Amino acid sequence: MVVTMRTASVGTTGIELSAIGLGGFELGESAADVPAAGAAIAAAMESGVNWVDTADEYHATANESVIGEAMGGLQERPLISSKRWPDGDSFTPAGIHAGCRDSLKRLGVDHLDIYFLHWPDDQIPLQESWGAMVELADQGLVRAIGLSNYTLAQIEACHAARPVDVIQDGLSLVDYPENRHKVAACGWQGIAAVIYEPLASGLLAGVYAGAADVRARWGEDVDTYEFFGRLFGPGHEARSMALAAELSRVAEQRGVGMAQLAIAWVLAQPGVTSAICGSSNPAHVSSNSAAAGIELDDDALAELEAVMRLGPAFA
Numbered sequence: 001m002v003v004t005m006r007t008a009s010v011g012t013t014g015i016e017l018s019a020i021g022l023g024g025f026e027l028g029e030s031a032a033d034v035p036a037a038g039a040a041i042a043a044a045m046e047s048g049v050n051w052v053d054t055a056d057e058y059h060a061t062a063n064e065s066v067i068g069e070a071m072g073g074l075q076e077r078p079l080i081s082s083k084r085w086p087d088g089d090s091f092t093p094a095g096i097h098a099g100c101r102d103s104l105k106r107l108g109v110d111h112l113d114i115y116f117l118h119w120p121d122d123q124i125p126l127q128e129s130w131g132a133m134v135e136l137a138d139q140g141l142v143r144a145i146g147l148s149n150y151t152l153a154q155i156e157a158c159h160a161a162r163p164v165d166v167i168q169d170g171l172s173l174v175d176y177p178e179n180r181h182k183v184a185a186c187g188w189q190g191i192a193a194v195i196y197e198p199l200a201s202g203l204l205a206g207v208y209a210g211a212a213d214v215r216a217r218w219g220e221d222v223d224t225y226e227f228f229g230r231l232f233g234p235g236h237e238a239r240s241m242a243l244a245a246e247l248s249r250v251a252e253q254r255g256v257g258m259a260q261l262a263i264a265w266v267l268a269q270p271g272v273t274s275a276i277c278g279s280s281n282p283a284h285v286s287s288n289s290a291a292a293g294i295e296l297d298d299d300a301l302a303e304l305e306a307v308m309r310l311g312p313a314f315a
Helices: 031-046 062-071 093-107 126-138 152-161 179-188 200-205 211-218 220-224 226-232 237-254 258-267 282-293 298-308
Strands: 007-009 016-018 020-023 051-053 079-084 112-117 142-148 166-170 192-196 274-278
Touching: 016 020, 020 031, 020 282, 031 062, 031 282, 062 093, 079 093, 093 112, 093 126, 112 126, 112 166, 126 142, 126 152, 142 152, 152 179, 166 179, 179 192, 200 226, 200 237, 200 258, 211 220, 211 226, 220 226, 226 237, 237 258, 237 298, 258 274, 258 282, 258 298, 274 282
Parallel strands: 020 051, 020 274, 051 079, 079 112, 112 142, 142 166, 166 192, 192 274
Antiparallel strands: 007 016
């Protein structure tokens, strides 16, 4: 049985995104990953999820290929969001056009539902890159265009030239609190906002016992990752773990999963359209998707606000 999940509009594009999106990165990078990726996508769609997010940079383009192969075995494909990574001349107009067409080939589709500039590129003027994105939309190769990890000023500059349909940014109870204002401001202007890392790379799912456990799961080079420094760097680990413990307590008290409560909080933030939840485990996919059905009242939101302030960002 397919579950019905609430959706929200992406600008004036006619696209309706489910409140949960499936993060593609976790779906893998090789042909051996295709069956599991297909099972995860199918589980997501049965749970009411109607879109998958990926990027040309994920696993050096291989993630798009895995998703494309996996969708070939499905009776109905989800909406697809992808992103163009800044590298050399990739953000020139020619580079953006070429990158979009390469993504279409890897994904096996004739258009992308959403296409983002992934990160700012200080080598190419943003207005040139944004102009190329507009051309892709005008040509029907993409249905909606957006910006990921850009400042509010950059978003508004592009929006004045041609409406930005959607942004993508990080936000969770323990990380990226500064993005709440940007997301809300975009919402006021009719710009959709999809959120990555609502579970803070697993911390808010209760999968880590501490920094040593993160290293064991991710490898020693995790110390070079930005999220690790923010959440488990010097002076941060104790506060992050205290926040996770308190979130677990609140979730148990309210009779919901810890991860579900964290995702529900993200979905309740002003301006948020959808939260991206990545997993190749169908059971986890279904559980995360159920967070869209959790309604948080004012008391719950106030309690979670107090939980958030235990984190390292508020030290």
